[in-house]
Amino acid sequence: MSTIRCDIVSAEAEIYHGEATLVVASGEMGELGIAPRHAPLITRLKPGQVRVIDTSGEEHSFYVSGGILEVQPQVVTVLADTAMRARDIDQAAALKAKQAAEQALANRSDAIGVAEAQSRLAEATAQLQALERLRKQLKH
């Protein structure tokens, strides 16, 4: 019996890796069943289950909250999202990040320019280096 390799990965971890006889996932345009030697295909996934039937006939099932499914004749790859994704959720996340920055800016006390920051950093590094040299001299 022919098999197809199945990799399920997310950005944070490798979730599943092994040979399969059938992979079932819910694509954006409908349910997909992928058997060995399927034509190359790429689709976005809806939140739902990805089921993998391995060579011993055992079924493994994983929940994905979305992602991308890529099929090549010998390999099926699921790039799973770990976080809940939707346009409005993404928008809310962006807004939250923006507000965090605005809040931080609101209570800043002493603003300085790029040039000044650069010179201060250089000064601090020079001081550190001087200290290091001094220490070495004292040791000998």
Next chain:
Amino acid sequence: MAGAREIRTKIKSVQNTLKVTRALEMVSASKIRKAQDLMRASRPYAHTMRQVIGHIARASIHYKHPFLVAHEQVKRVGYVVVGTDRGLCGGLNANLQRTLLADIARWQQQGAEVVVVAIGQKALHFFRRLKGIELVGSVTHLGERPEIGKLIGVVKIMLDGYADGRIDRVHLAFNDFINTMSQKPTLDTLLPLPPAIDMQATYDWDYLYEPEASQVLNHVLTRYIEALVYQGVLENLASEHAARMVAMKSASDNATEFIDELTLVYNKARQAAITQEISEIVSGAAAV
């Protein structure tokens, strides 16, 4: 025995400091391993993503995705800056900031404005004090196991800016983890995506797309850039622990050295006191 008590107190306090630095050193040593594991776990995702992008970009040549198109004039430059949340990690943040400031100054000289999103407390606190730089987003407290979900917001701000033409370039700044002893401040270009990745395909075949190629490409590219930023955050996390371990090790060494020196001074003072006492007794006996 003048001074002996003071020296003893001093030795005690240095010993306490030593305990703290030793503990921090050991904590960091164990955390490096975990951070490295995380880095390794996220690699297959980025790798597969790159392959997929290579395929699609070749397949949908007629459709030029905005992320793959370079803007001719650079008027506003965006930076995604990764910093640590906590201090006591040597010059890690300062080194990155120095590299960044040099780059920012270069763009400003060419008349470009600079927009920044900050990841981590140290980056946020640094940039909120800088004049002439627009801080448009921030996220802090990612913890020991950063989640990609927390980065979506800051990345989206930059991606939207680029797609709308408000930002003409986006860079990612983080500390690249080379090994425990060295971390390299690194500036990568996120947008426009370097042409290398849309030239990779070598096979002569095409996918079936569901839905159409442009939408899938958009989805994949967004995820890819998020994955790049996430990878940067993980590299930076491993760098943070490594830098802290080295900093704490040298602090522990210094403390040990200091204790030795103080003990020597203490013993000398003690002996001097005893000698003085004996000579006082002897001269007292002689006088009788």
